[in-house]
Amino acid sequence: xxxxxxxxxxxxxxxxxxKGPDRVRRVKRSPxxxxxxxxxxxxxxxxxxxxxxxxxxxxxxxxxxxxxxAFTNYNGVKPPSFVGFDNFQRLWFEDDRFRKAIVNSxxxxxxxxxxxxxxxxxxxxxxxxxxxRDRIMRTLFFLPAVTSTIAVALIWRWIxxxxxxxxxxxxxxxxxxxxxxxxxxPHWTIPILVLMAVWGGCGxxxxxxxxxxxxxxxxxxxxxxxxxxxxxxxxxYITLPQLKPVTTYVVITSLISAFQIFEAVYIVxxxxxxxxxxxxxxxxxxxxxxxxxxxxxxxGYASAIAWSLFVIIFIVSMIQLRxxxxxxxx
Numbered sequence: 001x002x003x004x005x006x007x008x009x010x011x012x013x014x015x016x017x018x019k020g021p022d023r024v025r026r027v028k029r030s031p032x033x034x035x036x037x038x039x040x041x042x043x044x045x046x047x048x049x050x051x052x053x054x055x056x057x058x059x060x061x062x063x064x065x066x067x068x069x070a071f072t073n074y075n076g077v078k079p080p081s082f083v084g085f086d087n088f089q090r091l092w093f094e095d096d097r098f099r100k101a102i103v104n105s106x107x108x109x110x111x112x113x114x115x116x117x118x119x120x121x122x123x124x125x126x127x128x129x130x131x132x133r134d135r136i137m138r139t140l141f142f143l144p145a146v147t148s149t150i151a152v153a154l155i156w157r158w159i160x161x162x163x164x165x166x167x168x169x170x171x172x173x174x175x176x177x178x179x180x181x182x183x184x185x186p187h188w189t190i191p192i193l194v195l196m197a198v199w200g201g202c203g204x205x206x207x208x209x210x211x212x213x214x215x216x217x218x219x220x221x222x223x224x225x226x227x228x229x230x231x232x233x234x235x236x237y238i239t240l241p242q243l244k245p246v247t248t249y250v251v252i253t254s255l256i257s258a259f260q261i262f263e264a265v266y267i268v269x270x271x272x273x274x275x276x277x278x279x280x281x282x283x284x285x286x287x288x289x290x291x292x293x294x295x296x297x298x299x300g301y302a303s304a305i306a307w308s309l310f311v312i313i314f315i316v317s318m319i320q321l322r323x324x325x326x327x328x329x330x
Contacts, residue, residue, distance in 0.1 A: 069299055112258045120206045120250065149264075150267065211246070212243050216238070244328055289306055
């Protein structure tokens, strides 16, 4: 009686009892299939290559250099020398101007973001409709957001000029008062900057809030009206809770923009004294960075200021997100 013979599977062939997924895995790993996928993906990678080169050359590489310079003593002429954390130690524990810039920045940010967000929401509620009047008003309030920052700052400098031709002093003169040196009076510096920020930023926030308001289902308001809810109750219990994600976005973008204020301080107050105004009353973090880096050529120290600003903005944004999430869960 003949005995059955067994033949060994050919090299690379699936075993007799091999399951379907194993065969699929082997096919997927085959060199021919990988080459075919690479040929299909190659045109896309080649099209992305110019952007990747620009992204690395103009963003990643400067950021890496800035992080390295933050730990060096560098003036732009001599080669940088590594000093470790000396720049950060001097910045946070010895530099009085940096502490002044932090205090001014937080006072300015708190006032500007609060007023801008509140006014933007009020304007959005007032002009959320589709009539021509609402469209025209939204356009007028949004115009400062798309106007040249330099031109706007020059106009504000003319408005608060200490001479008689300044618009603010002209209005003051109508009431028989003496001209005020607005830009040379320290306690007027931050209020003027806040006024400029609110005027320039509330239109952008208003547009975002209008989009959020139009996304709220009208059925919520109809049910509330049927239950006898007043307009204020509808706003407090329907509008505000539904706008929490939009409010978070507006607040965080306003925070980042406010911490990065530069043009208003540099153009409006530099003509009076230093880059931060009289007695550094308008000194903020970015103007101080500019002063140390491009006026005194302490580029390593300026890089330390830049990364400190990044950490401050990151921490404040994370706190804002955490607070918003906690309020949403209530």
